[in-house]
Amino acid sequence: MAVNKNLYEITFHPLKLSVKIPAGISVLEAALQNNIPLEGPCNGKGTCGKCRVRYKGTLSAPTETETRILGPKVGAGWRLACQARVMGDVEIWLEEKQAFHTVDAGQASNYPFDPPILSRVAYKETIYGVAIDIGTTSIVASLVDLKNGGREIGVASCLNPQTQYGGDVITRITFAHQSEENTKKLQSAVIDGINRLIGELVAKTKVDPSDILHVTVAANTTMLHLLVGIDPIPLARAPYNPVFIDYREYKAAELGIKIASDAVVSLLPSLSAFVGADILAGMIAIDYHKETAPSLFVDIGTNGEIVANVKGKLAATSSAAGPALEGMNIHHGCRAEDGAISEVKINEKGEVIVKSIGTAPRKGICGSGLVDLVAELVKSKVILSSGSFAGTADLPPVLGERVIEFQGQKAFLVDPEAGIILTQKDIRQVQLAKAAIAAAIEILFQRLEFDIREVEKIYIAGAFGYHLKPASLKTLGLLPAGLGGHIAFVGNTAKEGARLCLTSKLALEEIVGVQKKINAVELSYAPEFMDNYVQQMNFPD
Ligand code: FES
Incomplete structure (x- = not known):
């Protein structure tokens, strides 16, 4: 019910969270202001179509963008959260976020166990460290016992909460540069994500957070700038000079990381604006x-x-x-989550065999599924070397009948039951x-x-x-x-390299040394x- 003529109640499901917001703000803005996990990969430009929600109540009339992107779904109660403005009390149903799949382990070389933090702190019975890989899409944290051979005792991962403000690095840099407040929002989002993961790890392992004395962070250069609250705009403008690339240390309390307040947070070195500490850490991990x-x-x-x-x-x-390779900007693209098509094979009979992640109903195609799909279509000559679809007359009927017309372009019907297609634009x-x-x-x-x-x-x-x-x-x-x-x-x-820098002084020395040996092109x-x-x-x- 409306509180006054300027404030309306918006309720987000399945969280059952109701807040009062001023009339006229978009559903996406309302979600962001209230820390509701709603992704806006194009940062509200109305180009990605990934912020769709269902609603009941009073919103502004659908925009042309929504009609174009959502088609008949607009009449069936779907809207784009970045376009739809709140004009009365409204209930919003977020798309059920399926389990997010990321890779939290990798190959790692042998480095001598000699944690750099041990020589810097007074003797303590138990000392732990956390190695963190902050990716543009996901964050992975590994809890390591620094007194017992560097054993990894837990790993946790989550979607990088900054995805609410944009799916890619450039969108986030643009957002951060708009105001100091925006830079802070991105910083808090990533710190919140890290704290959530550490909270999860200590709860599972019964480790006392005040025993965590060292954190190593591998990330791309933009993520490192945002982690410490620095406007990353120089990374997006010629001559692309980062504010920093060298190894840096902070105190956990300075950054708001909830472990021992004087714990050391080591930001591993990067090479340039676009080759970050994640790559250097990766190099160390596999020598x-x-x-x-x-x-x-x-x-x-x-x-x-x-x-x-x-x-x-x-x-x-x-x-x-x-x-595109992360499943974004693709008509039926999605992240590597439950229900995402991740493997495709076209056999000699022209049958299309698809495999998806988990058991959820198929919802789209993730990056690896997309690579597989396009490769199989190229191999089966459904897609020509130029990227155009072959004429249906030139294809075996079983494949030809899957090439359809869709919104003025050709498309391939990948999963007829789920209605998942690959369009000519996707191939581009x-x-x-x-x-x-x-x-x-x-x-x-x-x-x-x-x-x-x-x-x-x-x-x-x-x-x-x-x-x-x-x-x-x-x-x-x-x-x-x-x-x-x-x-x-x-x-x-990247995570394995960060973990080695936590457990071995030599690995930390190597990563600092390797930065000087690479020619950045x-x-x-x-x-x-x-x-x-x-x-x-x-x-x-
Ligand atoms: S279309 Fe709404 S965030 Fe991209």
Whole structure:
């Protein structure tokens, strides 16, 4: 019921949380102001369609954007939270957030057990540490016993709460730069996430939070700036000079992390605006800097972060792949959560076999499912090398009948029962993403004057590789044609690297040293990038 003519009651389900808000603000703003976990990946620009909610009550009339994105769902009680404004009392049903899947373990080398914090604090019977990997999408925290061999006694992960303010780094930088208050909001969001994970870990393990004396953080450069409340705008503007990249320490109390107040929080070093501490930590985790075979280390997400190693000469870069490979900006894209299609196979009979995560009804396609799907469609010649759909007359009927018309473009019916499709526009997004990564790989090896056919090892880190088939990466051309080498998926090496820096003085010294040895290549200054990028746009024949 309305309290007065300017305030209305909005109730969020399934949280059953009611708040009074001024008339005219959007449902997304109302959620953000009240810490309701509602994602706005495009930060309310009305382009991603991921903030959809169901409602009952009084909202502003649907906008053109909503009608275009939601289609007939608009009449059936669905709205975009960033577009719909509260004009009376209203009840909102958030989409049931399914369990969020991320990768919380990875390959880790052996470093001598010698926790750096032990020599800095007075003797104590029990001392613990927490290694944290802050990704743009997820946060992973690992609780480690620093008195008993560095045993990991618990791992917890969650969606990065900053996703409420935008799905990708650039949207968040733009939001943070709008005001000091916004930068603080992003800082509090990530600190809240960290505190929640630590709370979960200590509750499970019965560890006293005041026994946690050291935290190591691996993250991309933007996440590190936001963690300490620094406006990251220099990272998005030429000449892309971060405010800091070197190793830094803070006190836990300064940042609001709820452990021993004088615990040390170590921010691991980054290389540049776009190659962060997560990559350097990943290198330490697999001893990549000591690799003797010509090799490639790549972490694929909204940015493809890539390091090439040729006989100990290291060059690194980051290429803006866009959010497609994380399932965003894709008509039926979604995160790697329950109900997400994560694997696709088209057999010789042309049957499409899909596998999804968990047991929830199928809801969309996550990044790895998308790579698989497009690779299988390229292999089956449903998609031509140019990225266009083949004519249905040229396809076996079982596949041809799945190519449909959808809103003035062609689309492929992936799961007829769930109505999940892949549109021509989606394919374009995949082409842009894969071309950005493949071109960056080419350029790194050109800079090292090395023939990519001679590469012997390819390490793929991060959540993206979780369900991926190596063959799909090559069929898609995400790895450039001709690139040699055996592919190994090494998991969440960022967290493992942070954990090693917690348990070994040597690992911490190595990461600080390795930062100085890598040549950072900024692609926006590479004149050959555009040509390479355009060349990589087609799918391999
Ligand atoms: S469409 Fe609403 S946040 Fe993107």
